[in-house]
Amino acid sequence: MTRFVLHRIGFYVLVAVLLAFFAVPLLWLASAPFTSDPTYQVRMPDFTADNFRALFDNPYALGSLWNSVLLAAGTAVLVVAFATLAAYALSRVRLPGRDALLYTLLLLSSIITGTAAMVPLFQLAVELQLIDSQLGLILILTGGLLPAAIFMMKDFMDSTPKSYEESARVFGATPLQIVRHVVVPLVRPGLATIGVWAVANVWGNFLMPYLLLSDVEKQPGAVIMYTLYTEGGQANLQLLATFGLLYSVPVVLMYLFVSKKYGFRFHGGIKR
Amino acid sequence: MAQATLPPEVLDDAKARRYNADAAGLGRLRAGAFVAPALVLISLFLVFPALWVLYLSLSNYRLTGAAAAAPQSVGFDNFVKALTDPEFWSSTWLTFEFVLGSAVIGQVVLGFLIAWIMRDRTGPIKRIVEGLVILAWILPSAVVSFLWVALLDRDGGTLNTLLHAQDFAPLLDHPMLSIIVFNIWRGAAFSMMLYGAALGNVPPSHLESARLAGASGWQQLRDVVFPHIRGHVLTNLLLISLWTFNDFTPFLLTAGGPDGKTEVLSVHVYQVALQGGELGYGAAVSTVILLINLVVAVFYLRLLRSKK
Amino acid sequence: MSAIELRGLTKVYPGGVKALDSLDLTIPDGEFFALLGPSGCGKTTLLRTIAGLETATGGAVVIGGRDVTGVQPGGRDIAMVFQDYALFPHMDVTDNIAYPLRIKKVARSTREQKAAEVGARLGLDKLMDRRPGQLSGGQQQRVALARVMATQAQAFLFDEPLSNLDARLRLEARTFLKKLQHELGVTTVFVTHDQAEALAMADRMAVMESGHIRQIGTPAEVFQRPANTFVAGFIGSTPMNLLDGVVRGDTVEVADCKLAVPQSAEGLLRDGEKIVYGVRPEYNGYSAEPVDGSLVGKVSIVENLGASYLVTLDVNGVPVQAVVPEGHEPALGDEGYALPRRDRALIYRDGELVSA
Numbered sequence: 001m002t003r004f005v006l007h008r009i010g011f012y013v014l015v016a017v018l019l020a021f022f023a024v025p026l027l028w029l030a031s032a033p034f035t036s037d038p039t040y041q042v043r044m045p046d047f048t049a050d051n052f053r054a055l056f057d058n059p060y061a062l063g064s065l066w067n068s069v070l071l072a073a074g075t076a077v078l079v080v081a082f083a084t085l086a087a088y089a090l091s092r093v094r095l096p097g098r099d100a101l102l103y104t105l106l107l108l109s110s111i112i113t114g115t116a117a118m119v120p121l122f123q124l125a126v127e128l129q130l131i132d133s134q135l136g137l138i139l140i141l142t143g144g145l146l147p148a149a150i151f152m153m154k155d156f157m158d159s160t161p162k163s164y165e166e167s168a169r170v171f172g173a174t175p176l177q178i179v180r181h182v183v184v185p186l187v188r189p190g191l192a193t194i195g196v197w198a199v200a201n202v203w204g205n206f207l208m209p210y211l212l213l214s215d216v217e218k219q220p221g222a223v224i225m226y227t228l229y230t231e232g233g234q235a236n237l238q239l240l241a242t243f244g245l246l247y248s249v250p251v252v253l254m255y256l257f258v259s260k261k262y263g264f265r266f267h268g269g270i271k272r
Numbered sequence: 273m274a275q276a277t278l279p280p281e282v283l284d285d286a287k288a289r290r291y292n293a294d295a296a297g298l299g300r301l302r303a304g305a306f307v308a309p310a311l312v313l314i315s316l317f318l319v320f321p322a323l324w325v326l327y328l329s330l331s332n333y334r335l336t337g338a339a340a341a342a343p344q345s346v347g348f349d350n351f352v353k354a355l356t357d358p359e360f361w362s363s364t365w366l367t368f369e370f371v372l373g374s375a376v377i378g379q380v381v382l383g384f385l386i387a388w389i390m391r392d393r394t395g396p397i398k399r400i401v402e403g404l405v406i407l408a409w410i411l412p413s414a415v416v417s418f419l420w421v422a423l424l425d426r427d428g429g430t431l432n433t434l435l436h437a438q439d440f441a442p443l444l445d446h447p448m449l450s451i452i453v454f455n456i457w458r459g460a461a462f463s464m465m466l467y468g469a470a471l472g473n474v475p476p477s478h479l480e481s482a483r484l485a486g487a488s489g490w491q492q493l494r495d496v497v498f499p500h501i502r503g504h505v506l507t508n509l510l511l512i513s514l515w516t517f518n519d520f521t522p523f524l525l526t527a528g529g530p531d532g533k534t535e536v537l538s539v540h541v542y543q544v545a546l547q548g549g550e551l552g553y554g555a556a557v558s559t560v561i562l563l564i565n566l567v568v569a570v571f572y573l574r575l576l577r578s579k580k
Numbered sequence: 581m582s583a584i585e586l587r588g589l590t591k592v593y594p595g596g597v598k599a600l601d602s603l604d605l606t607i608p609d610g611e612f613f614a615l616l617g618p619s620g621c622g623k624t625t626l627l628r629t630i631a632g633l634e635t636a637t638g639g640a641v642v643i644g645g646r647d648v649t650g651v652q653p654g655g656r657d658i659a660m661v662f663q664d665y666a667l668f669p670h671m672d673v674t675d676n677i678a679y680p681l682r683i684k685k686v687a688r689s690t691r692e693q694k695a696a697e698v699g700a701r702l703g704l705d706k707l708m709d710r711r712p713g714q715l716s717g718g719q720q721q722r723v724a725l726a727r728v729m730a731t732q733a734q735a736f737l738f739d740e741p742l743s744n745l746d747a748r749l750r751l752e753a754r755t756f757l758k759k760l761q762h763e764l765g766v767t768t769v770f771v772t773h774d775q776a777e778a779l780a781m782a783d784r785m786a787v788m789e790s791g792h793i794r795q796i797g798t799p800a801e802v803f804q805r806p807a808n809t810f811v812a813g814f815i816g817s818t819p820m821n822l823l824d825g826v827v828r829g830d831t832v833e834v835a836d837c838k839l840a841v842p843q844s845a846e847g848l849l850r851d852g853e854k855i856v857y858g859v860r861p862e863y864n865g866y867s868a869e870p871v872d873g874s875l876v877g878k879v880s881i882v883e884n885l886g887a888s889y890l891v892t893l894d895v896n897g898v899p900v901q902a903v904v905p906e907g908h909e910p911a912l913g914d915e916g917y918a919l920p921r922r923d924r925a926l927i928y929r930d931g932e933l934v935s936a
Binding site: 028092 | 294295296297298299300302303304306307309310311313314316317318319320321322324325328333385386389397400401404405406407408410411412413414415416417418419420421422423425427428429430431433434457514518519520521524527537538541542545546551554555558561562565566569570572573
Binding site for chain 1: 631632633652653654655658659660662663664666668669670679680682683684731
């Protein structure tokens, strides 16, 4: 009996420690945006909306969020479109060297990380005059995400029965009609998953835009956030608090959306 | 009626279908066209940079100056320079500490601990704990880095307030420990979810029969649970080591400082190549990173294959 | 008009596996034709080759007088029901039925009207707005049939049309399918591994084994006069008795019993040759009293078949089965006499039926 009680006490102590460890760093983000005159210290918020004014006063804050949206949406669209086409062909047609190609893709996506490739990517961007080009950044990010996306998409395709396509084919549908009428609607959950995954990746990505976008007006939220707390002088905590919150909310919403709608499918590469 | 003259070769209908997988009648030409756009982008922005980094590492390329206009091949000088450079070795050692401390020990142990104590639970406690752990994982790195800067601040940081300490500046006094603890906090979610899924696959009947035989909690863990999740542990170790090794987030917390005490390889490359302008030397270090990645990734893919 | 003709059809898979070995087959217009065989015999490959989903390596497929061997599936003017029905889960019943018309660029209003018409004919009128996921197995099957009917193709192909239904529904669907095919009069080929299904539904059938057709005929022909021991063993809910024997003058000696030579083999046997004597349990008369020219043995097993019993006699170590009407079943260990019907018993020489 005492053993049981000790067990229970031990469990709750452990849970309390874990909760403290994970919650304490987050408290500031929850309280400071609504506290007047925020400091580094966490205080009970008095629910002021003043801090949000700092956000609107800053010339780059809202613009950077829009840049984040552009980069994330642009990359997601390209990744979903190209990965779907490629994954479909790879799933259904025995292209010569297909297995080797898939293996290489998987290998590449795991070894060529931003860290390993930042030097050549920077140089490539300089040579191709893609520095300060959002489109250039989108293409670079797309190239980096595509291998893993193709892999996940192919998983979806492989688990879709072929009889749907064969059936449409017997009725005389052309390959492109089959893709449009049958395949795309069937793998829609897969498209959504890849899309959300790509958006989440780009939204949080700091290194690539930091390297390749030097124009403040083009930089996304991640870079502006970093600039806000590292640039010289006293950091503007009002701005940091509200901006950090606003920049974080979409990620949380997306996570809730995905886990509600599809359940959290456990994919090794869902986040890097 | 036709008579079977040869011994019948049994052909499964499912096997037959595998031969003709082209259900939509796409044909190789169209299939090639479908794959092409992805391959072009991947070649241009993933494969080419990886090859280019090899070329750069053999040149004296600089961002500015004479060597920028007319780079020359310098053979393996950059590698020799790196391998004899104490800064490179100190950076490698720091990276090792970072990966071992935060990923291999920290995230694995903490992730497993949470998955283990929550395995049979449902309800609010589980949801809150898991929610917070996952929140730490999904928030943008720029935001959580700042949150930790605020937490660990010397003057008004929340940690000092909680400890009733004055002038305790973890980021200055114990910078490596700080980023290790930060990264444990940041990445425990992945291990937690992986082990959660793995523990869910341990057949309850095995645990029950161990319990009937009188096995203690520890014995159950060792004799029943671990054999079932061994593959997951290995997968988890390889993946999080790879990710942590390539993580650039320490830069957001300490930018490698103070005095290079947290300059892990990813940050080192950035400082040398893009701040210092020595692209050739930076490329040599990048090549080393690529090679290490390759070794880990090949191990990982081997593991995946053997599972199938 | 829309007969299906296969000439020397051959399908060899990469790796040298021969799925179809030079098949010749003609299915006349309007016939309900079954392809029957154990799994792996090539029947599905044959159906898919007719559909064009597999390309023949040799020979020709002719549908309605037109050689379609090299034609894409969509250009063959056929329609197919797949084993899993392949109803598009993202379309409702109307859109599913109308899909072939959509491909043919029929105007939306026309095709919806047509879908409603066909749907109503198959009793789907209340389900037209549902998605396939909201339908029972039987309803899904009828949607798949409606979709095929909407095409007005020259020929229909069904791949194991009943295998996805549960046992009770299968009997109903069998009757329904046969009636529907009869009313439509469209040449229809279906694949099945269930001999009862083929016997019940088909006008004619082909029994296949490892890429070859072993017999073609009406269900009655195939049941009563299997062309070889393979077909004899495959057809029938209770397998045929196939007993080793030797010809002795005008009798056949089986398990030390002397039986009369069956009518079909009269005058075709040589004295002293080894043959196989075949008789279905249903054609094996049972008697508790001694009868001349019968198989004599002890009753070793009695199985209830419902309205009748399957009795197994141990005839000098050889098991022989006979079907006995209810009320006449013997007890275990009784002495019993099985008298094969002379007009139904068959003789096989080297596995092939001996007949004039």
